[in-house]
Amino acid sequence: MRPSFRLIAPAVLAAIGLTAAVVHLAPAEAEAQTAGEPSVTVISPAAESTNPLGDVPVKMTVDLGGATSGRVDVSLGYYISGAADIPEGSCDAGCEITVTLHIGDWDHPRLGSVLLTAKLTTADATTYGGGTVYFPGPVPISEMRHVRDGQLYEDAVVDAIGNFRVSASNDPGDAVAEVRLRDLAGTALVTESAAFTVTRGVWHDAVFSLDLTAVPNGFYELHSRTRGTDGLYGEGRRLDVRVNHTNPAIFDTGTDAPRSAPGRSAAT
Structure with a gap:
């Protein structure tokens, strides 16, 4: 042996x-x-x-x-x-x-x-x-929406500033929301965090105004996660973003009109 x-x-x-x-x-x-x-x-x-x-x-x-x-x-x-x-x-x-x-x-x-x-x-x-x-860990992100002219959209066409609402349907406690704008190769170009400061019944919202001035025209993905006090993450959501500094008034993410509220942003 x-x-x-x-x-x-x-x-x-x-x-x-x-x-x-x-x-x-x-x-x-x-x-x-x-x-x-x-x-x-x-x-x-x-x-x-x-x-x-x-x-x-x-x-x-x-x-x-x-x-x-x-x-x-x-x-x-x-x-x-x-x-x-x-x-x-x-x-x-x-x-x-x-x-x-x-x-x-x-x-x-x-x-x-x-x-x-x-x-x-x-x-x-x-x-x-x-x-x-x-x-156990941070609660997942339940929904992420682009906010434009008082309306909520599943996709986004933005110019210099992109406004987004990230929501958890359960109490996130001390966790915060983190978002990362990534190009199609997966490189993060913008990263920001925000607390869940808005309460709507059982929903808790974190609001972001992302400065995209330096981001070139093109297609991107916005990913979200909850982040606990230990720096570790819960599950999140994803939505598609078109940066168009030339004509952001046109919603041209692949359809003639924005896709809006009933659906959910994709899990990620």
């Missing part, structure tokens, strides 16, 4: 996976492993548990079932994932693997209740482990 030791394995990241480690089980633990079908069991975070936003170390026990090497892919929902290769000979008697994911940054905001999935792949088989976990 191999002695117990720690081996840092390469991490392969599909989105965000900060660290990955393969750790041999101590001899007593290894003796409990029996040859047979491969398996992966998530030790933490436990199924149905509530966890803080930020780094999420996903700790697993792995039995390769007689295979000499393999790979573990770990995901939170659809967009947050990481992986660890298990080198040949490093897990013959079973091992523990930790892959650290991250949730709550701008590109991977809080998702609420999500499925944590661990997939073990060997030369001969694929098997799964995991369960549902929960992440």
Whole structure:
């Protein structure tokens, strides 16, 4: 039987996976492993548990079932994932693997209740482990609208100043709204934050007047998020923006007239 030791394995990241480690089980633990079908069991975070936003170390026990090497892919929902290769000979008697994911940054905001999935792949088989976990955090943005001449629109055509209303249908508490105007390549050109200072029944609004004077004519996307006091984000919304310094009176976002209130700005 191999002695117990720690081996840092390469991490392969599909989105965000900060660290990955393969750790041999101590001899007593290894003796409990029996040859047979491969398996992966998530030790933490436990199924149905509530966890803080930020780094999420996903700790697993792995039995390769007689295979000499393999790979573990770990995901939170659809967009947050990481992986660890298990080198040949490093897990013959079973091992523990930790892959650290991250949730709550701008590109991977809080998702609420999500499925944590661990997939073990060997030369001969694929098997799964995991369960549902929960992440409390800032409430999501429910709606975002362009405000023009007292009317609300799903899309925007703007000149120097763009006025927008960002709304949460639940009390945001101490969270604020943050918006970023991004070009189609994803580069943020304007970033601003505002408190939810307007209350309409159960709705809470943050109002923005964005200075777009230096933004060239063209098509952009405005994205919103709620941001907690810890700097981590909840889910938001997106709408399309046309900057037209030449003739902003014409609504030419792709239709002859602005698309207005009944629909909702796209989730992001």
